[in-house]
Amino acid sequence: MWQADAQSQVVVDLDAIRANVRTLRSNTPAEVMAVVKADGYGHGMVASARAALSGGATWLGVCTLDEAFGLRDAGLATPVLAWLWLPGQPVGRAIGCDVDLSVASLSQLAAVTAGAREAGRAARIHLKIDTGLSRSGAAAPEWPQLVEAAGKAQADGYAEVIGVWSHFACADAPGHETVDRQLAGFADALDVAKRLGVEPQLRHMANSAATLTRPDTHFDLVRPGIAVYGLSPLDDPAVRAALRPAMTARARVLLAKRVPAGQGVSYGHTYVTQRASTVALVPLGYADGVPRHASNLGPVQLNGGRYTVAGRVCMDQFVVDVGDAEVAEGDEVVLFGPGDDGEPTADDWAEAVGTINYEIVTRFGSTRVPRIYRGDAA
């Protein structure tokens, strides 16, 4: 699997992505929108999208218009929703290539109307209600006005209201009281829309956590992201077991050498050898996606043994103290993978570093580490 000249690699198992989507699909009557923003959470947007579609996803979700254009440019004709855009961006172009747009304000609606005129066809829009996340979405008091304006744009032929949607704040904490409160707010928003004559084809709310734990939030469509890539937003071991992590991050030892006892290692000498040891140099650093916070904390597997990053993670490299174990140049170091062979997982890294698995995999997305795809879905 190693190319002769590669010193580090992100391996993406597209069969895992396909299998995860199949699993999600088989647990809901709703359609599945695979969220492939942020370069497919670091896994590669287009390849991940294709694998997700082959697993039964019928929609793709992205943040930016550029991400949506990337899908269209790759020849993917699937419905796509883009939800993080600014009036002034190429909205007409998005409408022209059938990208659905989230609309959360009157100014966004005005931009969509102008874009529809430019494109010469109606924009496909999803009206977003803020039910308690206090991030995107129209606040409840502004909702009737937004719906009314959207209804008018629809009557005028500038827009087609495809969806009404919202997003959860705490779905990763099952039983959190905000989930029910947000659901109730969503029901109210749908009632208001209906009263104003706007009835969407699709109502959607559920991210991965809600998709996995709350069937009553699925409505017509679910929007899983992290679960598509095989990682769980919840601690629940049963959920983890049902998913298959798709990403493996690994490198090859660039140099191995003996150092004496009491030797400081890496910048700042925050690690000092307790005895004479072999140290191995791993050619991955914070510029490649390894969090600097993993200094003296990040777990790795090397020749079947588990070790911890020794000293600071540098921009391009870090060091592992293997004691008296045999290590040679070119040996494989696995930072994280699915865990099949006892290697650490993205969850282990997240726990070690004090973050979430999302951040661990996403960081490896846009760096110089070569990405290779594996699996029949490739």
Ligand SMILES: *Cc1c(COP(=O)(O)O)cnc(C)c1O
């Ligand atoms: C990122 C995102 C999702 C997917 O969230 P996960 O927790 O990764 O499943 C769904 N909806 C919106 C609006 C998002 O921004």
